[in-house]
Amino acid sequence: MVDSKQQWKAWLYLAPAIVLLLIFTVWPIFNTVRMALLENYSGLKAAAGMQFELGFGNFVKVVQYKRFVQCLKNTCLLCVLTVPISTLLALLVAVALNSIKFLQKGLQTIFFLPYVTNSIAIGMVFAAMFNIVGSFYGTENELIVTAGIINNIIGFFGGKHINWINYGSSYEANMFVMVVYIVWNALPFKILVLLGGLQSINKQYYDAAKVDGTPRRRVFTHITVPLLSPMLAYVIITGFIGGFKEYTSIVGIFGENMGPPDDAGRLNTMVGFIYDALETNSQGRASAAALILFGIILVVTLINNQVSKKRVHY
Amino acid sequence: MKVVLQNLTKIFPSRDKKAGKEVVAVNDFTFEIPDGKLIGLLGPSGCGKSTTLYMISGLQKPTSGKIFFGEDDVTEVSTENRGIGLVFQNYALYPHMTVKQNILFPLQNLKGADKLSKEEMDKRALEAARLVQIDELMERKPSELSGGQQQRVAIARALVKMPRVLLLDEPLSNLDARLRLQTREEIRRIQKETGITTVFVTHDQEEAMSISDLIVVMKLGVVQQIGQPQQVYDDPANLFVAKFLGTPPINVLEGTVRGGKVYIGQEAVLEVAGVADQPVYIGIRPEGFVLDENGPLSCKLSNVEVMGRDVSIVSTNPASLNPVIRSIINADNRVDVTSGTVRYSIKPHKFFLFHKDTEERIRFEVK
Structure with a gap:
């Protein structure tokens, strides 16, 4: 134990961190709860000296918004679609990367590029790729001449151009673009974590499997995946948390409109x-x-934890 | 199943093209391992013993030379088709599987005509587990087992598909001293019961000598001597083998042969016949000294370590290459600690001469 006369020193050393945490983490959390529980709270009105009653009115209002239900649906849909796809793809890419020697470092760098690139910039590139006409705000009456590389590729193989994100595009097409973008954006971090996990697996397990004549598919399902399960659980949980906080990717592609021009x-x-x-x-x-x-993120994470307790080995 | 190694050579290319030379890990190893014997590959680290084992297993390909199992040339046969069982140094048990699943794993890989029914697999797994006495632990995970138990599971997993050859890589190095003694006897017992030709690698000479039918002493990729443990100990081919076998290690001194006599310093310690005059290395086993007031060899007495049955006399001599000369004599002898010097005569069959430059053994007849 520190001598009680010396304790002020300990507090002194802790002070910078504590002060910053109090100002930027503890107070905002407390304040969020406070504001949520004050009926119709508004910063402007509060500044004018208005008093607010306690109550759950804000929550009721939020849930009753039609837009809120739409937002919740979009968020959940994006999570449910992107997390499994990106995890599976990342696992395959990581295993493939791990099994080659030649160009491994170079490919690793390429796969990691999305992680260090600004997501708004990537979003704009994706918007350009999925564009159908030269103009983002094109209307039905405009001449359809696609400038987007995706539609050009589809056209090259004789397919019909798809209106991905422009005026009059369908919700499904919009969602598809979002899923592709989010998956692509989420890959590098997952690949990095899984590759790290793969490289820390003792090679002797694979030698042992080889001695026993284990087919490659069985090595993957019975050795690689179980030994990687802690990392897999980690990327899935963080993937869900990130998915529920999805926002910039939509802005990146659709702008602040958060949707095609007509909706x-x-x-x-x-x-x-x-x-x-x-x-x-x-x-x-x-x-x-x-x-x-x-609350939603908390519940989902708890469920994830519970599932991974059964699935994550050792 | 006998295993024949024919001019087996393994060369690892250098990593750094500019600086490095290639490394010859195993150099021209020829040996026939008799059927049903336990063979110890012995040597210091980097001597190529593990590389030899991995070449027999097929996990590493020899640069040149051939490997036969019985009459079959398996040099080009892949690991899984050789019919070997391999126990890794740190066991490589799959941590997410129970003991039973670990033992079953090799059986579940069998395909086609070899495919077993579930009952058959369970039966075989239980037999293997019984053999190594872990049938009580079938539902545990490897992390819930002690080192010795893990070792047994690894052996059971290697044995369950009834291999033609069992290979063990440093099987005892991860165990504590007591368990090591117990497990090495266990390995001997299992090998005797199954009669499978077994090769194991170790750097511990005591371990190799105690359980092997034959030991192979290696140094820098070159086989130094092959023989029964006692025979190699009693009749080492060169200074390296003499130094490597035996605890406490052999005492090495510098000396000369002049006119049929071996001199240590100015003292003629032994008369030998058929050796030309030359400077030599002299190796004397600790048990080769006899306390003798009129003995030819005098040493400065440092101290006496009492071990109950024996005493170990620590002394020094200017000609000695080791810091001290250690002799082991029966505790019935009383040693006068106060005198400051101790005199020995030498048992000729515990006394070896080696060429000064080649370090090869010089054979002689005792007059």
Whole structure:
């Protein structure tokens, strides 16, 4: 134990971290809960000296918004679609990368590039790739001359151009683009973690499997995947958490409209909903939505944990 | 199943093209391992013993030379088709599987005509587990087992598909001293019961000598001597083998042969016949000294270590290459610690001469 006379020193050394945490983490969390529980809380009105009653009105309002249900649906759909796809792809890429010697470092760098690239910039590139006409805001009456590389490729193979993200595009097409983009964006981190995991697996397991004449598929399913399960659990859990916070990717492709020009807000997400509420100075509603999102992430993570306890070996 | 190694050579290319030379890990190894014997490959680290084992297993390909199992040339046969069982140094048990699943794993890989029914597999797994006495632990995970138990599981997994040859890589190195003694007897017992030709690798000479039918002493990729443990100990081919076998190690001194006598310093310690005059290395086993007041060899007495049955006399001599000369004599002898010097006579069959430059053994007749 530290001498009690010396304790002020310990507090002194801890002070910078504690002060910063109090200001930027503890207080905001506390404040979010406070604002969420004050009926119709608004920062502007509060500044004018208005008093608010306690209550759950903000939560009720949030849930009753039609837009909120849409946002929740989009968010969940993106999570459910992108996390399994990106995890599976990352696993395959990592295993493939791990099994080659030649060019491994170079390919690793290429696969890692999306991670260090600005997601808005990537979004704009994707928007250009999936574009159908020269203009983003093209209408039905404009001449359809695709400038997007994806449609050009489809056209090259004789397929019909698809309206991915422009005026009059379908929700399914929009979602497809989002899923492709998010999966691609999520790959590098997952590949990195899984490759690290693969490289830390003792080679002798593979030698032992070889001595026993284990077919390659069985080596993958019975040795590689179980030994990688802690890493897999990690990327799946962080993948879900990241998925529920999806926002910038939508902005990257569709702009602040959060949807094609003819249906703004169609692809909005939970985080987008929170930002919208903040913009209209409804901090109470934004806080309530943030807490609901927090609750969802908490529940999903707990479920993930529970599942991985059964599935993650050793 | 006898195993024949014919001019087996393994060369590892250098990693750094500019700086490095290639490494000859195993150099021209020829040996016939008799059927049903336990063979110890023995040598210091980097001597090529593990490489030899992995070449027999097929996990490494020889640069040149051939390997036969019985009459079959298996040099080009892949690991899984050789019919070997391999126990790795750190066992390589699959950590996510139970003991039973680990033992079953090789059987589940069998295909086609070899495919077994589930009952058959369970029966074979249980037999293997019984043989190594772990049938009580079938439902445990490897992390819930002690080192010795893990070792047994690894052996059971290697034995379950009834291999033609069993290979063990440093099987005892991860065990504590007591368990090591117990496990090495266990390995001997299992080998005797199954009669499978077994090759194991170790750097511990005591381990190799205690259980092997034959030992192969290697150094820098070259086989130094092959023989029964006692025979190699009693009749080492060169200074390296003499130094490598035996605890406490052999005492090595510098000396000269002049006119049929071996001199250590100015003292003629033994008369030998048929050896030309030359400077030599002299090896004397610790048990080769006899306390003798009129003995020809005098040493400066340092101290006496009492071990109960024996005493170990630690002394020094200017000609000695080791810091001290250690002799082991019966505890019935009383040693006068105060005198400061101790005199020995030498048992001729524990006394070896080696060429000064080649370090090869010089054979002589005792007059």
